[in-house]
Amino acid sequence: MAGGLRQVAGLPDPVGEVLDGWVRPNGLRITRVRVPLGVVAIIYENRPNVTSDAAGLCLKSGNAAFLRGSSGAISSNLAIAAVLREAVAKAGLPADAVTLVSDTSREAAVDFMRLRESIDCLIPRGGPSLIRSILDNATVPYVIDGDGNCHVYVHADADLDMALDIVVNAKTQRPSVCNAAESLLVHADVADAFLPRAAEALAGVELLGDERTRALVPGAGAADDEAWSTEFLDLRLAVKVVDGIDDAIDHIARYGSGHSEAIVTRSVEAADRFTTEVDAAAVVVNASTRFVDGEEFGFGAEIGISTQKLHARGPMGLRELTCAKYVVRGTGQTRG
Secondary structure (H helix, E strand, C coil): CHHHHHHHHCCCCCCCCEEEEEECCCCCEEEEEEEECCEEEEEECCCCHHHHHHHHHHHHCCCEEEEECCHHHHHHHHHHHHHHHHHHHHCCCCHHHEEECCCCCHHHHHHHCCCCCCCCEEEEECCHHHHHHHHHHCCCCECCECCCCEEEEECCCCCHHHHHHHHHHHHHCCCCCCCCEEEEEEEHHHHHHHHHHHHHHCCCCEEEECHHHHHHCCCCEECCHHHHHCCCCCCEEEEEEECCHHHHHHHHHHHCCCCEEEEECCCHHHHHHHHHHCCCCEEEECCCHHHCCCCCCCCCCCCCEECCCCCCCEECCCHHHEEEEEEEECCCCCCC
16 A cells, blocks of 8 residues: 555646647637546445555545545444544644544435535545445435446457466456456367467366357357346456457457457458447457456546546556646736
8 A cells, every 4th residue: 555655656747737828819828737536525435445445546646535435444444443543633734624524324325425515526426325425325426436347359360378368367366356368269260279278378267158159169058138238346256258359349249248358350441440349438459357457557547437427437546636727827908
């Protein structure tokens, strides 16, 4: 956690950055400047490192951090927040720039989501039940850190050794996180050569497949709509043999959550089609979905990974915790 805070501290300050500017024919000089959001509220489950990450990112981007963790980590969260508040005060800032809600009841969580007079932006970090609670109860503006039903598609011309490394890493390196792969799509032309190798390399992973997959991997279970739609967050993987890139894109459009999708291919044309037509916060070519992460993107840390399209999309670092305002400078101009 301390290392993450040092990384964030070393990043450029986004506040005050001039995004663009121009001069009108009447002499008005207009600039668009990056400014803080204000009070950023984060409601999250279990992981106490979110307490330090969120506080550091909010402070660096000029915001106040209003934090509400879960009962399972309340002792750690209180200890971390106390250290941060002490450090903030020593730096000459108000200690309340970092505030942790100690009440972990559901009623308090709902009240937290409705503090329109205090909160400028709410960001949830948690599972489906937390996201559902936000959608049902929140009256403040929010950015959804959504599910990660991520796919890896192995195209007909893929380097199969590379594809094998990518699939194994995307699924097994840390299966409990949102950028882990949950589905594998394999072009029919390489399924015979690839799927038996993949099944062997994924020993310990429960495979659920369509009929063509089960014919090549006899130990695989049967996949259904629920399997295709599920973010397992576990050593389970849904596998499908597809007839081409159109079939793969259609499958992702139907079942994907808009988080991260990957293609393994030697074809520039196929890669360009995939990156253009797949609707997701991040589209990856010839690499693991596990790289869709604020630290891996060079953001130092992240406040979450947004699957929305308004305000922020993808890993949310310092710049995503700001918005812009227009500054207009004149020399006495009036409008006729």
